[in-house]
Amino acid sequence: MDLSAINPILLVASLMVAATPILLAAIGELVAEKAGVLNLGVEGMMIVGAISGFAIAVETGSPTLGFIASAIGGALLSLLFVFLTQVVLANQVASGLALTLFGLGLSALMGQSYVGVRPPQTAELNIPILSDLPVVGPILFSHDPILYLSIAIIAIVWGMLKYTRVGLILRAVGENHDAAHALGYKVVRIRIMAIMFGGACAGLGGAYISLVRVPQWTEGMTAGVGWIALALVVFASWKPWRVLLGAYLFGGVTVVQLNLQAAGVAIPVEYLAMSPYLITIIVLVILSKDKSSAPASLGRIFHASH
Amino acid sequence: MPRTRGQQTNWEKFMKLTTLLTSAAMALGLATGAIAGSDKLKVGFVYVGPVGDGGWTHEHDQGRKAIEAEFGDKVETQFVENVAEGPDAERVMTQMARSGAKLIFTTSFGYMDATINVAKKFPDVKFEHATGYKTADNVSTYSARFYEGRAIQGTIAGRMTKSNVIGYIGSFPIPEVIRGINSAYINAKKVNPDVTFKVVWVYTWFDPAKEADAAKVLIEQGADVILQHTDSTAPLAAAADAGNVIGFGQASDMSEYADGPRVSSIIDNWAPYYIERTRAVMDGTWESVSTWDGIGKGMVGIGEITDRVPADVKAEALALKDAIASGAYHPFTGPLNKQDGSVWLKDGETADDGTLAGMNFYVEGIEGSIPN
Numbered sequence: 001m002d003l004s005a006i007n008p009i010l011l012v013a014s015l016m017v018a019a020t021p022i023l024l025a026a027i028g029e030l031v032a033e034k035a036g037v038l039n040l041g042v043e044g045m046m047i048v049g050a051i052s053g054f055a056i057a058v059e060t061g062s063p064t065l066g067f068i069a070s071a072i073g074g075a076l077l078s079l080l081f082v083f084l085t086q087v088v089l090a091n092q093v094a095s096g097l098a099l100t101l102f103g104l105g106l107s108a109l110m111g112q113s114y115v116g117v118r119p120p121q122t123a124e125l126n127i128p129i130l131s132d133l134p135v136v137g138p139i140l141f142s143h144d145p146i147l148y149l150s151i152a153i154i155a156i157v158w159g160m161l162k163y164t165r166v167g168l169i170l171r172a173v174g175e176n177h178d179a180a181h182a183l184g185y186k187v188v189r190i191r192i193m194a195i196m197f198g199g200a201c202a203g204l205g206g207a208y209i210s211l212v213r214v215p216q217w218t219e220g221m222t223a224g225v226g227w228i229a230l231a232l233v234v235f236a237s238w239k240p241w242r243v244l245l246g247a248y249l250f251g252g253v254t255v256v257q258l259n260l261q262a263a264g265v266a267i268p269v270e271y272l273a274m275s276p277y278l279i280t281i282i283v284l285v286i287l288s289k290d291k292s293s294a295p296a297s298l299g300r301i302f303h304a305s306h
Numbered sequence: 307m308p309r310t311r312g313q314q315t316n317w318e319k320f321m322k323l324t325t326l327l328t329s330a331a332m333a334l335g336l337a338t339g340a341i342a343g344s345d346k347l348k349v350g351f352v353y354v355g356p357v358g359d360g361g362w363t364h365e366h367d368q369g370r371k372a373i374e375a376e377f378g379d380k381v382e383t384q385f386v387e388n389v390a391e392g393p394d395a396e397r398v399m400t401q402m403a404r405s406g407a408k409l410i411f412t413t414s415f416g417y418m419d420a421t422i423n424v425a426k427k428f429p430d431v432k433f434e435h436a437t438g439y440k441t442a443d444n445v446s447t448y449s450a451r452f453y454e455g456r457a458i459q460g461t462i463a464g465r466m467t468k469s470n471v472i473g474y475i476g477s478f479p480i481p482e483v484i485r486g487i488n489s490a491y492i493n494a495k496k497v498n499p500d501v502t503f504k505v506v507w508v509y510t511w512f513d514p515a516k517e518a519d520a521a522k523v524l525i526e527q528g529a530d531v532i533l534q535h536t537d538s539t540a541p542l543a544a545a546a547d548a549g550n551v552i553g554f555g556q557a558s559d560m561s562e563y564a565d566g567p568r569v570s571s572i573i574d575n576w577a578p579y580y581i582e583r584t585r586a587v588m589d590g591t592w593e594s595v596s597t598w599d600g601i602g603k604g605m606v607g608i609g610e611i612t613d614r615v616p617a618d619v620k621a622e623a624l625a626l627k628d629a630i631a632s633g634a635y636h637p638f639t640g641p642l643n644k645q646d647g648s649v650w651l652k653d654g655e656t657a658d659d660g661t662l663a664g665m666n667f668y669v670e671g672i673e674g675s676i677p678n
Contacts, residue, residue, distance in 0.1 A: 005527040014526070018519055108358060115358060116539070116562030118546065214518045216543040219358030220388060223513040254516070258523040261506045261674075262473070269479075269677035273509045 006259045012139045016147060017213055019251025021046070021205040021222075024150050025229035026236070026243045027157055028201025033233060034161065035194035036174035036297035040096025041081055042202050043226025044103020049074040049203025050210040051111040054119055054217045057207075063122040067146060067207050074203020075196045077103055082192050089301050104220060114217040122146070122212050146208055151244070153201065158240035170194065174295035177302040187302050202226065235284035238294065242287060250280040347588055349373060350407035351385035352398055354414035355512035355537050362511065362537040362557040362574070363387065366413045366436075369576035376581045380588070391416025399424040403431045409587045411580070412436065414511065415480055421445060432592050434583060437482050439663055441594050448579060451600030452482065453489035453662070454630045455572035456533075457637035458608055458623050459554050462570060463531040464494030464501050465619040466552055473524025474505045475517060475534040475541055479677045481665040483535045488669045489637045490533055495671060497622075503672055504529055514540035525551055532567075542567050552614065559609040570623070571609030579605065598659065602631045638662065643670035 025042050032039050052073025057066025077099065084095040122144045125131070130141040161167040170190060172180040177187045209225070210217050228250065236242035257272040265272075351370050355363040370383050384407065386398050395417045402410055403424060411434045412421045418438035425433045425445045433445040441447055463472050472494060476483050487505060494501045504527060506520045517536045521544035524532060532553040534541040539560050545551040545567035555561070555571025579597065586592040599605035608627050611620045629635035640651030645668040651657060668676060 007526055010526045014519070014522060018515075021515070108356065111358070115360060118543070118566075121547075209515050214514045214540045214543050215547065216514070216539060218360060218514045218538050218540065219356040220512070221514040221538070221540075223510070223515065225515065255519060255523065258506055258508075258520050259527070262504045262523050262527045264504070264674045266675075268675075269507050270509075273507065273677075 003263055003265070005263045009135055009138045011255060011259055013142070015248065015252040015255040016139075016143065017251075018255050019247040020147050020150050021208045021213065021225055022229050022232060022250060023154070023244060023247035024205030024208060025202045025226055026232045026247060027150075027153055027240060028198035028205075029229060030233050030236075030238055030240060030243055031157060031170070031201075032191075032194045032198035033298055034174045034238060034295055035170050035191045036177055036295050036300065036302070037085065037191050037195055037198075038092045038096065038299035039078070039081055039099070039195060039198055040093060040230065041078070041099025041103065042198075042229050043222055043224065044100035044106075045074040045077050045199045045202035046103075046206035046209075046222045046226045046229075047107040047220070048077045048103045048110075048206065050206030050222060051107040051114065051217060052203065053207025054210040055110065055114055057119045057211055058114065058117055061120050063120055063211055064145075066119070066211055067204060070203040070207030071200035072203070074199040074201070074206065076199070077106075077203075078195050078199025081199075082195050085301070086188050086192055086195075089303060092299050092301070100226070108219045111217050111219060115219075117217065119211050119215050119217075121215075144212055146204065146212065150204075150208075154240045154244045161240070171295070174297055177297045177300070181302070181304060187304075191302075202229075205229070232280070232284075234294070235281060235288065237284075237288040242284065245287075246280055246284050249283055250276050253279050346380060346382045347377075347409065347584065348405075348407040349381055349383045349584060350399075350402035350410040351383065352389050352395060352402070352410065352412045352414075352417060353385055353387040354389060354391065354416070356387050357385070359512055359537045360539045360558055360560060360562075361555075363413070365558050365574045366411070366576055369580040370411075372577035373580050373584050377584065377588075381584060389417075392420070396420040396424055399433075400427070403428040408432065409434070409584060409592075415478070415482060432583075432587055439596075441596060443594055446583070446593075446595050446597070448583075448595075448597040449482070450574055450576075450605040451598060452572055452574075452606060453485045453637055454600040455606050455608055456486040456489040457493040457630065458626055459533055459570065459572070460490035460493035460495075461497055461626055462554075462611070462615060462619060462623050463490065463533065463552075464496070464498035465622070466569070466615065467494075467498065467501060467531045469528050469530045470498065470500045470502060471528040472501060472503050472531045472533065473521070473527075473529030474503055475520045475524070475532065475536055476505055476507045477511050477536050478509060479507060481663060484668070484676060485662055485665045486533075486535055487672065488665065491672050492642065492669060493626075493637060505672070505674055507677060508536060510536065512537045514538045514543075517541050518544040521545060521553075522548070539563065555609050561609065564610070564612055568609075568612070569614050570611045573607035573609050575605055575607050598663075600630070601627060602633065644668070645670055645672060 049070035053066040053070030056069035057063045081099050084090040085092050127141050131137045173190050181187050232246045236246045253276040353363045357367040389395050389398050409432045413436045415437045421435045435447050437449045438447050508520050517540040521541035525548045534556050542553045542563040545553045552569045553567045557574050559571045636656040638657035640655040641653045642651040644650045
């Protein structure tokens with residue numbers, strides 16, 4: 001065992017990178033669910049975002065354009081879900097699953113000519129002085145812009161839900177869409193926007209995998225992250241900062257356990273391998289003892305005639 | 307307005323629907339491959355990853371395409387990708403057999419019990435299970451001696467490493483993977499006594515993000531050579547990112563990284579075997595066998611060694627390849643001790659196939675323990 005082989009600074013920095021895709025996908029889904037929409041298509045929107053972002057970044061040479069394209073790609077795919085659930089009023093669970101299957105297939109098709117291509121590197125912010133600080137510099141001030149954006153999105157969503165009128169309306173729609181409708185709010189329109197926001201965030205999360213975390217395109221490369229993000233929203237009791245906590249815990253424990261394995265720590269590997277799931281669930285379940293529950297209209301179909 | 311359904315029922319409904327939908331999707335996927343004439347031999351493939359993984363599953367799919375090229379109109383192939391090891395696999399195989407497949411290749415170790423179970427229910431369907439050890443009257447096993455390629459990788463790795471730390475990404479602690487670690491270690495140690503191995507288990511065959519994470523962790527902890535036993539090219543992407551690190555193509559050539567970290571590769575060449583077995587079913591000569599071929603028979607190929615490897619090391623590696631191919635050298639040649647120091651092979655003794663097939667121990671010098 002050689003714990004000194006683990007560099008704690010690199011460890012923290014890389015756990016933040018590992019957590020960001022889940023974080024982005026989860027916060028997008030949180031907003032959709034707060035509006036009363038259960039979109040199980042996160043995985044599909046992520047993988048389509050991953051290839052959209054990758055393709056555009058390769059074609060233009062600009063990761064920034066790539067990330068923008070990934071958000072657009074994810075949002076466009078979510079329009080399919082919008083059509084199914086908000087226009088023709090199909091079952092949300094079925095539509096979401098269909099979206100995932102469709103997204104996986106579509107991305108494989110889109111990505112055929114991008115296998116083995118290397119994307120342009122996403123630059124890390126290099127803030128003078130701050131980035132050069134010992135310890136704090138590499139941990140806090142030397143990441144790529146998307147990582148900061150993901151944290152900013154958490155803060156904005158939190159503030160929006162808690163302090164703004166828009167947030168209040170969004171929650172009203174999610175808690176009781178009939179009442180919200182009676183008050184004159186455009187339930188369907190608000191939900192469409194929430195779904196598209198979710199799609200855009202999931203797309204960004206997907207592109208974060210294909211442009212930063214791996215960086216390459218491989219079919220099916222999200223490998224279930226979308227489902228973890230979905231579960232995370234539930235375990236985080238639909239609270240933005242808990243989503244952040246959960247994602248960092250999950251990403252953190254994943255990276256830490258790999259580090260411990262490589263350092264030869266004498267904990268049985270099978271326990272280490274399951275630890276990200278266990279620890280994240282345990283912590284969030286303990287936190288969620290305050291009985292915060294799902295938005296009451298979650299997953300229910302709304303029709304103005306009711 | 308009667309809306310009393312609560313959260314609970316929604317979740318129950320969700321669970322039911324998930325199961326329903328996945329089976330529906332599966333059936334649909336199969337249906338597309340299952341229509342058409344009855345005189346054709348239908349050959350099914352069950353894949354653990356996507357055909358575009360660039361590694362393991364990609365090479366099996368090349369074998370499937372080779373069958374189509376060889377037999378043309380006389381065969382019809384179908385495949386289902388991303389099939390989880392376990393009950394899911396059993397359902398997919400049953401579907402395939404029901405839809406008329408007469409020969410089914412199940413291409414991952416974890417499909418072993420599922421293959422045996424389904425084979426019992428369909429005695430007139432022939433099954434071919436890759437990398438397993440359980441056979442039946444209608445179940446053959448086949449595998450390649452990947453460890454022969456690992457010996458060559460080990461030699462190159464041992465010669466090339468400057469930090470003397472070699473990182474190894476393991477998928478699952480099964481004999482096939484353990485064999486590879488041992489073979490690489492023994493042969494790296496032979497050319498570089500100071501070499502140490504760091505092994506990380508990721509418990510997946512295919513998850514690019516996790517594979518890349520594992521590679522990064524190993525690199526952060528000082529490894530400058532990465533060996534992988536997972537299916538995607540993600541570890542090579544991580545190595546390319548890190549700069550001064552080399553790696554190897556796994557299962558497939560992964561030549562897209564040849565101008566970067568990839569210095570050579572192990573290539574699985576399943577096509578000749580797949581064609582031979584398909585022909586055997588057509589001729590009615592199919593029998594249950596256990597095939598385990600290596601470099602000599604061409605089932606294991608060594609991808610081109612790039613110029614990043616010094617000429618003398620390249621020559622040494624190629625000589626080793628020839629020696630293995632001709633049978634002059636066995637990667638597991640004594641004297642070798644097990645990790646606990648007990649004698650495994652005496653001087654000049656070589657490992658028997660039985661021990662290799664069930665290998666569940668590290669050789670002396672590798673640190674850490676094998677998970678159960």
